[in-house]
Amino acid sequence: MPRLAFAQSFWDGYDALEKPVRAGVRKAMAKFQAMTVAELNADKGLHLESVENARDRRIRTIRITDFWRGVVLAPDDGSDVFLLVNVLPHDDAYAWAAKRLYSANTATRALEVRNAVALDELTPLYETAARTAPRLLFADVSDGTLRELGIDDQVLRAARSVVDKAQLEAFSTLLPEDQLEVLQYLAEGFSPEEVYRDVVAVRRPADAPAEPVEDLATVIANTPARIRLVTGQQELEEILEKPFAAWRVFLHPSQRRVAYRTSYGGPVQVTGGPGTGKTVAALHRVKHLLGGSDDGRILLTTYTNALATGLREMLGLLLDEDEKLLARVDVTTVDAYANGVVRAASASAPKPIDDREQRRLWEKVVKQLGLPFTARFLAQEYRHVILGQDLRDLDAYLAASRRGRGTGLGPARRRLLWSGVERFERLLHDRGQTTHLGVCARAAELLAAGPAPYAHVVVDEAQDLHPAQWRVLRAAVPPGPDDLFLTGDPHQRIYDSRVTLGSLGIATAGRSFRLRVNYRSTEEILTWSARLLAPVTVDALEGEGSDSLAGYRSLLHGRQPRTQGYATRREETEALVERVRTLLDEGLAPHEIGVCARFNLSLDAAEEKLKSAGIPVLRVKGQAAQGPEGVRLATMHAMKGLEFRAVSVLGVTEDSVPFAREVTPREMDPLQHDADLLRERCLLFVACTRARETLSVTWSGTPSPFLPQAA
Numbered sequence: 001m002p003r004l005a006f007a008q009s010f011w012d013g014y015d016a017l018e019k020p021v022r023a024g025v026r027k028a029m030a031k032f033q034a035m036t037v038a039e040l041n042a043d044k045g046l047h048l049e050s051v052e053n054a055r056d057r058r059i060r061t062i063r064i065t066d067f068w069r070g071v072v073l074a075p076d077d078g079s080d081v082f083l084l085v086n087v088l089p090h091d092d093a094y095a096w097a098a099k100r101l102y103s104a105n106t107a108t109r110a111l112e113v114r115n116a117v118a119l120d121e122l123t124p125l126y127e128t129a130a131r132t133a134p135r136l137l138f139a140d141v142s143d144g145t146l147r148e149l150g151i152d153d154q155v156l157r158a159a160r161s162v163v164d165k166a167q168l169e170a171f172s173t174l175l176p177e178d179q180l181e182v183l184q185y186l187a188e189g190f191s192p193e194e195v196y197r198d199v200v201a202v203r204r205p206a207d208a209p210a211e212p213v214e215d216l217a218t219v220i221a222n223t224p225a226r227i228r229l230v231t232g233q234q235e236l237e238e239i240l241e242k243p244f245a246a247w248r249v250f251l252h253p254s255q256r257r258v259a260y261r262t263s264y265g266g267p268v269q270v271t272g273g274p275g276t277g278k279t280v281a282a283l284h285r286v287k288h289l290l291g292g293s294d295d296g297r298i299l300l301t302t303y304t305n306a307l308a309t310g311l312r313e314m315l316g317l318l319l320d321e322d323e324k325l326l327a328r329v330d331v332t333t334v335d336a337y338a339n340g341v342v343r344a345a346s347a348s349a350p351k352p353i354d355d356r357e358q359r360r361l362w363e364k365v366v367k368q369l370g371l372p373f374t375a376r377f378l379a380q381e382y383r384h385v386i387l388g389q390d391l392r393d394l395d396a397y398l399a400a401s402r403r404g405r406g407t408g409l410g411p412a413r414r415r416l417l418w419s420g421v422e423r424f425e426r427l428l429h430d431r432g433q434t435t436h437l438g439v440c441a442r443a444a445e446l447l448a449a450g451p452a453p454y455a456h457v458v459v460d461e462a463q464d465l466h467p468a469q470w471r472v473l474r475a476a477v478p479p480g481p482d483d484l485f486l487t488g489d490p491h492q493r494i495y496d497s498r499v500t501l502g503s504l505g506i507a508t509a510g511r512s513f514r515l516r517v518n519y520r521s522t523e524e525i526l527t528w529s530a531r532l533l534a535p536v537t538v539d540a541l542e543g544e545g546s547d548s549l550a551g552y553r554s555l556l557h558g559r560q561p562r563t564q565g566y567a568t569r570r571e572e573t574e575a576l577v578e579r580v581r582t583l584l585d586e587g588l589a590p591h592e593i594g595v596c597a598r599f600n601l602s603l604d605a606a607e608e609k610l611k612s613a614g615i616p617v618l619r620v621k622g623q624a625a626q627g628p629e630g631v632r633l634a635t636m637h638a639m640k641g642l643e644f645r646a647v648s649v650l651g652v653t654e655d656s657v658p659f660a661r662e663v664t665p666r667e668m669d670p671l672q673h674d675a676d677l678l679r680e681r682c683l684l685f686v687a688c689t690r691a692r693e694t695l696s697v698t699w700s701g702t703p704s705p706f707l708p709q710a711a
């Protein structure tokens, strides 16, 4: 009996197919599972037939309905896997199929597809232009090196005609997938050794024989990133029945490598720009870890309650709602987890106060003691130095390093400051209150006193955690293999946290990985957004050295982001309503549109105008972004971790981004001043990178100095 596999190119369009066509796909696929090859070839209903003038002799079409055809790759080497690669209307199917050529990559050994006809047509045109070009994109890379990286004759010829990255992009939908990625990495300036490591080695099977094995079944088995092999009747029904989510099945090799490595010796860190699938990698790691034992418990954390709700839903999907497995995973924020730990050990639940209340309390302390510091300075010293290093008494504070703080404090001033800290904590205590970080400090103590409750901890959005929160996580799992798996992006740090993970017992050296392919946004959105951060460098996730977006790219293309200034806020809001209306007319659902601004106040006017135009809206505040239909309105902070097909960022003016009140004056502390500005810049970056297809950034009056054109 033959076996059946589905290529990603098929899934890309499957969800959009109408019901009768999907039913036709299911019926046809069931035949592949029930018949022998001879019976398939003879079946009248299926009508498995070759395609005239096909570049690939193995290409066949099958009948799905009267008007729709499936395109199948049929083995001609005695192996037994049939691959469904596309379902299209009759004429399109034949035209599509005739141009495609499938081949095994000589380096990765995976199955790739190219548009061989278009490549043959386009390459000579580019070659002519290349003859007079001052420089060719791959001039520094020899043919031998390209061949070692899996580039074959036809692609080599095309590559030799490429003068710049834009031209490579023009080839991108025609070239075989792995070879394209090799060329893209080289174009970004990575060395052939790096490209071999990051593109070839992650795909090439560990036991690949020296000479490539060409039979289709083996090559298909070598391509888990793009092909799903079906193992039985039930699986076939399940996967064709449910809405298909590519992230559950087709991991990028770099995602698969980090998520499914059998075991790591200790903490692992996975970084990558926005939308590179870090959350997806974290979820797959949880799946892998659950399979590693029958009873170990896992803590999966993220930054906000809304994101935790989203993660829980995604995990349910990934684990096919398997209650037994899901029961072994706690999905929550670090703060909520710490709160639970403290609550379990004391008579009442801790009552943490928010930042604004803390600020008020510090003002009271300054007044009561007549301290020569501002409330802001005290709050920052408390957060970064005292809680950051978990300093419990004056002696510890006197001896502490204040690295990262931009003003010196001698012993006398430290004593004075410490008196303020004692008063702050007493005031809190007398009111029966605490802070979120105070709860974390207590939770870490309680956890350290008993056996660690988890076998593994997986952390998403790791870039924003404070040392006190890291101590909770460190204490929640015993140090050792597979203890901590962290994903995060230092370019998206939007809370004021500075951490050196190594000093907290979380050393990731030798176990750091990077994801570079953006699955969310178009290259146009990504390139524009990356320019927001071009003037600055950001600290690495683990706190040592800096991080970069080198090689960060997208395979998707779309319109350029729009930036537009207006004379008044009213005009800006009216233009927003028009834009949203156009997007809805273009077929976007309201919940696929996100509108965001630096402040809630700025969103009120937008909400009112949209509502009076009859457009449903939903404010995203802390709660999950799911809910009734409506255009989502959120502050830039609340946009963290979310995504929308279209995003409008409003009010990007010089007084709002950066928001002066959130920026420490340079004369008070120059380092903190720079850190605050960077955080505000990252906030705008986070907001813009939530957009999948359409991004517009607007302001009224003077634009933010962070915007590229204003720089």
Ligand SMILES: Nc1ncnc2c1ncn2[C@@H]1O[C@H](COP(=O)(O)OP(=O)(O)OP(=O)(O)O)[C@@H](O)[C@H]1O
Binding pocket: 246, 247, 248, 250, 251, 252, 255, 272, 273, 274, 275, 276, 277, 278, 279, 280, 281, 489, 492, 518, 519, 520, 640, 641, 642, 643, 689
């Ligand atoms: N292998 C994949 N195949 C298809 N889609 C994917 C894959 N990996 C991720 N995605 C999709 O890309 C989008 C971004 O993924 P994800 O949220 O995991 O990225 P992220 O790196 O955590 O983003 P951010 O840091 O911006 O929050 C999501 O829509 C996700 O479903």
